[in-house]
Amino acid sequence: MSPTVAATHARTLMPGLLIVASVAMAAQFIADHYGAPVMLMAILLGIPLQFLSEDPKTAPGIHFAARVLLRVGVALLGLRISFDMVAAIGWTQVAILTAGVAATILLSVAIAPLVGKDRLFGFLTGGSVAICGASAALAISSILPKSPERDQNLSFTVISVTVLSTVAMILYPILANTLGLDPQQAGIFMGGTIHDVAQVVGAGYSISEETGDVSTVVKLFRVTLLAPVVFIGALILRKHQSNGADRPPLLPLFILAFLILAALNSYDLVPTPVTDAANVISRASLVVAVAAVGMKTSLEQLRFVGPAPMIMIASQTVFIGLFVLAGLFL
Template sequence: MSIGSRGLGAVAAVRNYFPGVLASLIVAIAATFLSEHYGGPVMLFALLLGMAFYFLSQEGRCIAGIGFASKSILRVAVGLLGAQITIAEIMKLGAAPVVTVIGAVILTILFGVLAARIMGLSRPFGILTAGAVAICGASAALAISSVLPKGENHERDTVFTVIGVTALSTIAMIVYPLIIALFHLDHAAVGVFLGGTIHDVAQVVGAGFSVSDETGNVATFTKLLRVAMLLPVVVTLSYVFRAHNVGKAGRQLPGFLVVFAALVVLNSMGIIPESVLAVIKNVSRWCLVTAIAALGMKTSLKAMADVGGRAIALIVAETVFLAILVLVVVVWKV
């Protein structure tokens, strides 16, 4: 293919994707405005606003761009999440919190698979919900979703999981500090509990610093360790489900995971300037919100209603399991 024909192909692709990507970005901007001025999780706003524009994904010029935003832009966002983690921050926690977090993530995912089977739900759905609960909420749901088999209800299940973990994370931010106060633990132990159980980073920060600065710092570091677990979990799942993926991409490490790992290493070495890190984190955030707005556009309210009570019971059970598991470890250590 000549350079000229490649250029024309690129222009055609941009024209094809631009309307849908622009629509997704506009929804993301609106969601960000609502979150900053009225409070509330920006991811949830993006989902709900996107669902209001479901018709755009059914006909017209936006279909291709919405699909591109919900998949390709999502992978860019997840890859750039590596800039939020350094190995030094993880090592500051010491061995006990590291072992606790790793064990909690693995056991919660196994619990989700088993509970999904008991409830008559699919194994991928159990992995999706449990992974989101165990690791980092909406971001983990989107990353794990990208390597799971693309069944008939794949996108509906992903949106349900994002809504579920976001809602439960907000509840946990309010309730968990009250519960953990009953055990009269020190600030570091409380931080490990909050960072090891609450789903989303923002809610962990809010809950931790509402107790004390020390609790907030420990909770944030513990949460970043859970975020770091995203890489090995998604890599493992990409190989477990490789038979369901089409073509060469299903037989090798996804590119966005390579970017994730590279950014962790580079950030740990101090090679990336702070100004560049700030830009990367901002781009990742906007890509995530844009991708989730696109996912919302591809999800109908009727489809969400079809998920059923068993799915809600599953994600609540996974959340309770994780909380009890980490609480037992933290109290036992004391």
């Protein structure tokens, strides 16, 4: 791309990007000052501005943020992962967590038709509940076939898992205390069941520093499962789509980047200042992407999703919680 073309492209994207960034900063301000979940605030503040995603001046930047910045944010999550992290959890716990993720996704795919949704919706919601909330929903949605419902389903999923994650952040420490879980067990329970990283950190450290450390490590291990889940999902989708259809890549580039960065971080090949900066950029990119998704969401269409899918996501949340608890006790 020549400098002239690049400059023209940048000018085309700038109006939409500035608006999306403003929404993201407003969401972050509310989160910092009032304790509200930043992802939830970003998507709720974006939805009333849906008309801007149809304006020729702002639409290109909004669609760029929802697509490209999403991939940047997910790819940079790889720098938060290392092989040592997995070893520190213990292989028994790793097996329980992996089985919990797989079982939750398979259950979601199986029950989706029972609530009037297709299996792709089950994959989207199940993956977001099982892995890492809004981040997983964004990554999984990027490989799903284009459809009029895709953005609405994504917005619904992000809102639902963020609300449920916040409720879990409040209730799960009380539940862990009631069940008599020790700090290690409580950390595994919190990190293995709560959807979003921020809420895992809040819940874990509300009990003790040891529980907070364990829950954060366990949660980041669940994040590593995003790569194989997206890969397997893309593989299945390619198999069931015709050659002429818009088929997802076998291994999306942003997932490949995620794996490469995780490997580099595992061998301490990335300086700490770079890792710290990447974490900030990743977080900011994902908040901006969620705001853009909100701005692409029609509230009129979102209300037609109905109560059954919400009950489905709540059931998935309860299921993975019971699965991890059963693994701990058995």
